[in-house]
Structure formats: structure tokens, C-alpha cells
Amino acid sequence: MRFSDIIGQERAKGFLKRVMGERKVPHAYLFTGIPGIGKTSMATALTMALNCHEPGDLDGCGNCPSCRRLVGGNFPDFILIRPDGQNIKIEQIRELNRRLGFAPVSASFRVCVLQQAETMTSEAANSFLKTLEEPPAGNILILSAREPLDLLPTIVSRCQRVPFQPLPTRAMVDWLVSQRGLDRQKAEVAARGAAGSLGTALRICDENFLEMRKEWLSALLKLPAISIGEAVEMAFQWTRKNRQIRGGDAEPGGSVLMDMLHVWGSWYRDLLLVKVGGPGDLIINVDFSDRMGPVTKCFRRAALVESLLVVSQAVRDLRRMRNAALVLERAVLHLKRLALTG
Numbered sequence: 001m002r003f004s005d006i007i008g009q010e011r012a013k014g015f016l017k018r019v020m021g022e023r024k025v026p027h028a029y030l031f032t033g034i035p036g037i038g039k040t041s042m043a044t045a046l047t048m049a050l051n052c053h054e055p056g057d058l059d060g061c062g063n064c065p066s067c068r069r070l071v072g073g074n075f076p077d078f079i080l081i082r083p084d085g086q087n088i089k090i091e092q093i094r095e096l097n098r099r100l101g102f103a104p105v106s107a108s109f110r111v112c113v114l115q116q117a118e119t120m121t122s123e124a125a126n127s128f129l130k131t132l133e134e135p136p137a138g139n140i141l142i143l144s145a146r147e148p149l150d151l152l153p154t155i156v157s158r159c160q161r162v163p164f165q166p167l168p169t170r171a172m173v174d175w176l177v178s179q180r181g182l183d184r185q186k187a188e189v190a191a192r193g194a195a196g197s198l199g200t201a202l203r204i205c206d207e208n209f210l211e212m213r214k215e216w217l218s219a220l221l222k223l224p225a226i227s228i229g230e231a232v233e234m235a236f237q238w239t240r241k242n243r244q245i246r247g248g249d250a251e252p253g254g255s256v257l258m259d260m261l262h263v264w265g266s267w268y269r270d271l272l273l274v275k276v277g278g279p280g281d282l283i284i285n286v287d288f289s290d291r292m293g294p295v296t297k298c299f300r301r302a303a304l305v306e307s308l309l310v311v312s313q314a315v316r317d318l319r320r321m322r323n324a325a326l327v328l329e330r331a332v333l334h335l336k337r338l339a340l341t342g
């Protein structure tokens with residue numbers, strides 16, 4: 001992964017290259033932005049560029065032994081820390097501190113990335129703060145988080161902040177077509193549904209996801225015609241399926257139910273767009289667009305707005321780890337009522 005392989009993020013790239021060019025590399029960075037927009041890739045590219053034996057234009061060459069080991073995933077001086085379950089725990093930070101106590105194995109710069117740094121427990125954050133104040137020489141610490149506000153201000157103030165932007169839909173579509181060989185309509189559905197995150201777009205492209213997405217949208221279309229009992233049963237089945245797929249302790253932001261609710265949210269958003277006569281090229285679920293016209297006729301504008309609110313409330317409730325079965329049941333029944341009374 002070289003700087004030149006990363007889509008967009010020109011400002012972040014430019015900043016990091018400038019810093020490298022000045023030979024004055026700050027030791028701590030905070031990469032901020034939604035998941036799946038290249039924060040970890042950028043950290044890898046920085047590691048490669050800093051340690052490359054034959055760098056060109058301040059980028060890694062991709063071919064020297066150092067670059068090849070990094071690409072192959074056996075570069076001992078690139079440390080990636082992810083939440084263990086819900087959190088980054090104190091034990092993980094202690095282990096990191098222990099490793100940082102030794103000089104880098106072979107590289108000039110060892111890079112350590114804390115993904116979802118906002119999930120650090122307060123013990124872990126306090127322990128990490130000490131490392132951040134006086135990191136051993138030759139180490140670069142990169143924290144990656146959605147929002148700086150999610151972190152302790154004392155941590156944020158010790159890092160050089162590097163904001164990342166959501167990626168343009170067009171750039172993602174082109175990348176999915178040229179690099180993943182997707183047909184253009186699939187690429188459009190994935191990129192438009194991904195709200196600027198290539199990681200999300202890649203997940204949406206997955207055949208299983210596309211199949212489930214069809215099922216979720218068809219269920220929503222059928223909702224007015226089925227009985228209340230059948231709607232409750234449907235909500236229950238999905239909750240059970242969710243547990244089976246994700247093993248019950250799924251992270252709240254990444255469960256199948258959350259994916260389903262995001263798809264539903266995008267559906268009501270599309271309907272609203274069609275209802276108010278918005279531009280067609282903003283429609284997310286392009287492959288379902290021929291169904292939208294007739295469906296919008298059954299809804300008043302206010303009912304569509306309320307349906308959107310119901311879905312986003314359910315997303316918030318799931319994030320707060322409320323009882324998933326109840327959250328979903330309530331949402332489905334509310335949406336059914338709105339679809340009936342339009």
C-alpha cells in the first residue's frame with residue numbers, strides 16, 4: 001500500500017509527505033474520519049515511505065525488501081492494535097508499552113496504529129497518555145478515531161491532527177469497476193449506499209450482502225400486506241439470524257441488524273427524494289428505482305419523514321445496546337402502521 005494506491009485524501013497525503021520532506025516527523029498523529037476511508041491504509045503507506053530503501057517522490061517503491069515485507073504482512077515494526085471485544089484494554093496498552101521499550105527490530109521508524117482509539121477504557125487511555133508524553137525514539141504513534149471529541153482532550157492535544165474526508169461516490173464507482181471488476185450498476189448501488197466509505201462499499205458488494213439487502217427491501221415492500229403477527233414473527237426471525245451470523249456479541253455498530261436498518265433508512269430517503277421530485281442521480285437503491293414511483297403514491301411526505309425517524313431511532317437504540325428483539329419489533333410495527341395510513 002503506497003500513498004499513490006490510496007483513493008483521494010489528497011490533503012492528508014500532502015501533509016504527511018510534506019512532514020517527511022522536512023525530515024521533522026512528529027511522533028504522534030490523530031487520524032479522524034468515518035471508518036473505511038483509508039486511515040489504516042495511510043498509516044501503512046507512511047510506514048512504507050519512511051522505511052523504504054529506494055523511496056521516489058516521498059513514496060515507498062513497493063519493491064525493496066522493506067516494502068515487500070510490509071506488503072506481505074510480516075514487517076515487525078508495524079503494530080496494529082484493535083479493540084479486543086468492545087474496548088482497547090489496559091493489558092493491550094501495557095503490552096504495547098513493553099514492546100515500545102525495545103528499539104525497532106529492523107526499521108528506522110516503527111509505526112504503531114490504534115484503531116478505534118475512542119474505545120480505549122479510561123485505564124487504557126491514561127496509561128497510553130504517559131507513552132504519548134514521552135515516546136521512546138524511533139516510534140510513531142497513530143490514533144485512528146471517528147471524532148476527536150470521542151477522545152480525552154489531553155490525548156488529542158498531544159497529537160498532530162489529520163482529518164480524512166468521505167470519498168466521492170464517482171471515485172469509488174470507478175475504483176470498484178476497475179479494481180474489483182464489478183458491473184457498473186452494482187458498483188453504483190454499493191458506492192451510493194456507502195456514504196463515502198470504501199470499506200462499507202466493499203462490504204455492500206459482497207454477494208451475501210446483496211442477497212440479504214434484496215430480502216430486506218422486499219420485506220419492507222410486503223410490510224403493509226402482512227398481519228401484525230407475521231410482522232412480529234419477521235422481526236423475531238431477523239434478530240435470531242443476527243445472533244447466528246454474528247455470534248451474539250457483535251459490535252453494536254456492525255451487526256447485521258444495523259446493516260438492515262441502514263438499508264431501510266436509505267430506502268425511505270430514496271422514497272422521499274422521489275416524492276419531492278429530487279434529482280434521480282441521488283437515488284441510492286438504483287436497482288429498485290422502478291418500484292419507487294408506485295410506492296411513494298401510498299405515502300404522504302410526513303409519513304416518509306416519520307419512517308426515516310423511526311429507523312434512525314432504532315439505530316440509536318441498538319448502538320446503546322438496548323434489547324435488539326424489542327427495538328426491531330417496535331420499529332417494524334411502527335413502519336407497518338405508517339405504510340398503512342400513509
Ligand SMILES: [Zn+2]
Pocket residue numbers: 051052053054055060061062063064065066067068
Ligand atoms: Zn521500498
